[in-house]
Amino acid sequence: MPGDVPEWLAAIRAENPPAAEPPAASTDWLSQLREADGSAQQGPPAGEPPTWVQAGETGAANGEQVPDWLARVRGRQAEDSETGEPPLGVPNLAAPPPARRDESDSRPLPPLELPGLEETDSGVFYPPESPKAGQPVPGAEPPGLTDSGVFRLKTGINISADKEAPMPSWLGQLEAEAGAPPAVPTGLPSVPALVRAEDLSGPQLPGEDFSAEALSLPEWLGQLGSEAAVVEPAEGRPDLAPATLPAWLEAMRPVDAFRSSVEIGPEEEQAVEAAGPLAGLRGVLLAEPVVAIPRMASAAPALLEVNERQYAQAELMHRLVEEEQREVSPAAPRRRHVPVVRWLVAAVLLAAAALPTVLGVPTFPLPSTVPLELDPLVSLVAAAPANRPVLVVFEFEPGNAAELQAVAEPMLEQMMQQGLAIAALSTRSTGALMADQQLSTLGGNYGYSNGQGYVNLGYLPGGSVGVQLWSQDPLAVPTSGFALPSAPDGTQLQSPWQVPMLAGVDEVADFGMVAVVSSSAEAARTWVEQAGPWMGATPLVLVMTTGADPVVRPYYEAQNPQVDGMLSSLPTALSYSMRLGRPGASFSLWNAFGLSAWAAVVFMILGWIPAFGVWINQQRKLRGAQR
Amino acid sequence: MKRVSTVLLAIAAGTAGMIVLLSYFLDLPYLSEASQWLKQTAVLLGAAALLVGLLNLVGVHLGKIGGQEKGWAYSALLVVMLAVTFTLGILFGIDNRSVAALFRYVQLPVESTLIALLAVSLTAAGYRLIARRAGVFNSIFMISAILFILGSIPWLILPGLAEPFGILRTWLAEVWAVGGARGLLLGVALGSITAGLRVLLAADRPYGD
């Protein structure tokens, strides 16, 4: 009779009383449904069908337009009543038909394995070796609509109607519309029931009165109850049958971090959900206190395993961020360096140079001692043959012209006094200009002019290679001369070797003397090394700047000297000029030179005063430390 | 290919150098002629190398002018003066009056004054060397320099000391300094020989790979 608790449900309730009482403020729909009928009676309320159902029937009887589906349901009810099947009730809810798949789409699923699970007496899962889907479980009622309208669950996920089991007429009609119902696949994995049969009391809505027959429930829901009522759980066996994951599904599973061994205990040991929509059910994830009630996360997830490299990288990142946030201190203003010493020295030296020049005081005594190298040099120049020109090599830069022109002047004057022809040459780019400037200035006093008395051979390219090549064969190196004079007939000479005074000069040994006026030891050494072997008996004289004198003096101070004469420093040149009786540039520079040199020496000697002060300070500190 | 060309270049440098070096010690006709030709070519190449350096200088400064870099105005002045002097020298000859005037009134005074600045720099350097770093060798260095200068310059006060200081200066410069300078000369000569042989034997390649 509608409204009566089905036997299977009663049996289950008797065996498994509810473990947990529903909370007072339960909002689950099932409780509401129970409250709606105002009693704890489970099952659909007894009584007449709802008025609207009756109205529908009446309406139909009265010829009113009824929905097609309602008509079909009624039709089926009529058939069922004729065949003795429990009538179908008008479903209150548009319960979706069970998922059906076309026969062509359905594929048998591999058996699902859940470790630790065993066959449950109410569940759907059957192990592969268990009775096949569709075959009745011994002692269990075949799946189908029960008296309470709860569909007994059939085996398999593919919930398809079992042709052999009784099914509601509406369900069968739906199957007919969808086509031939697919065969129940064998060996399909089963999913445990979410709702136990004894907890089921059918869908009920408040204010509605339904009969069990009027409800359409899935077959699996019905199956839950029948199996639970008949199958006795084996002692010590868990309720769920273990399922086996197919290989492809196993491969898709996340890595071990997420692999969890799920152990589902026996059903009777599982807690009953007390809150939420699943209140009253067993085997579900408890909403409280895990989900609903917030709580602090356990410490376990916060413990990270950090290796050294990660730690170092984290530290680096932390440092970088810190540095970004750190304020850069403003750069200290750059202290302007005041060159006090340089200013003082400059002022003293310039004053020392200007005083004798401008005022003519002081006047320094002329050198009284004659340098040792002066006499040999004078003799050497005096001994130069008059019929052979003398080669003077101007190997200095314009910057050293002031000193070297003053030092070389007396030697050139002696040559000019003796009427020696002078040939000028230079390996410096400005050497020819310097030579022309000095020879033209000095030559004016002795009637020397370009081409008459002296000739400028010009620029000798190639450095040491050019000197060596020129010493071997002066014509092998192209020299175009400098400010070439005109020929006696007025034509322009093309080469300095066309000058008559150079007639008979084929190599460097043909010169009467070679004098190298040099501001650097390198240039002097080049001429000594490269031209020396080709000079034969021709004497070589070096006129040097005072600073380079010590470096080339070993060539002069030897038992077999490579240099026959040396001249350097202003005092020596002044002595030379005094010997010739012709005061030259060295004389005009003597007083300014003397006073400036004294200023420089005194300034350097004064440097020992602060040095002495530092030394005294250090001694004091040492004595203090020793005490 | 690059390696082959490097080897060939090294062989060329070594061969040319060996021909010239052997001509110093051996008097063979073909050797002398080859050495002569190589030296003449080297003289021309040396002059061309100077020209390459000048062109590179112009290129650098033109780049500064074009890029309006810091100090480009100075570069422009340099390029203008270079062009003017070069043009005058090419057109009228290097012994031309205008070129000589540029040398006498621009290059000579500037270069001479730059050397004159050395007097201030050297004096200040000598003062600082004694004042701040009066060690043993620094003191010997400065004492030698001061004695040499005192022996070279005229004495206004105590002129009788000029001669003894002159003798001391001669002894320092012509005995002590000659010994050290001769050692320096020998060392420099050995170093030059080593460096030159390394170039000839391709152990050093200053011409690049």
Next chain:
Amino acid sequence: MTDLAGMLDSVIGPLAAALLTLMVLSYLIGDNPLFRIAAYLFIGVASGYAGALVIRSVLWPGLIDPVLQAGASGLLDPALITQVLLPGILVVLLLFKLSPGIGRLGSLSLVLLLGVAAAVVVGGAISGTLLPQTAATVQTLNPAAVAPRTGETGIERLTNAVIVLSGTLLTLASFRFTQRKPRGQVSGPSMGPWQRGVRQVAGLFIAITFGVMFGGALLAAVVVLAQRVQFLWSTVLGLVSQVLG
């Protein structure tokens, strides 16, 4: 024109030179634009003159003029080919060094130049310095020898000879081109105790030598400074006399 030339030599030129001298002397106060202008002017004039000199004095008479004089018919002259054309090709190849892309073409010219220069330096060092100076050092030991320049003899000469010889040998010994550490020593000084002693004494001679060179360089610079001041004064006097007539 003559007046202009005369003015150039008497007024304009000396005035420009004096101004440039003062601009360079201003560097004593500190680096300033005036000094830089003078320096860049100098570099420009010097470079331009050097370039013109090289072309007019070397490359033109050495390479171009012979070809022009020989003409087209003389280009096949073997002497011209070896003396002018071949070096000319090498010179042109060297000019390619200006371009980074084709600079490798000038490598042959560069290696020839460097190879010949290195050989000349080596040859000159051996025959011009090493052998003669070594002989001079040995001859110093001759007790009967007379000092060539000073004429000293006896104890005086021997003392000086010992000083010169000691200085030569100790200074040369202080040159170390390559030095190996003692066997088994990984760190620390690479000299033994006797080497350190040699260096100490050699340092004395080197200090004296460089001190003398420093003094000489200072005296040379003082001469130039005095000459510059004299030039400025003479220019001022000259300009004043020009103005005053």
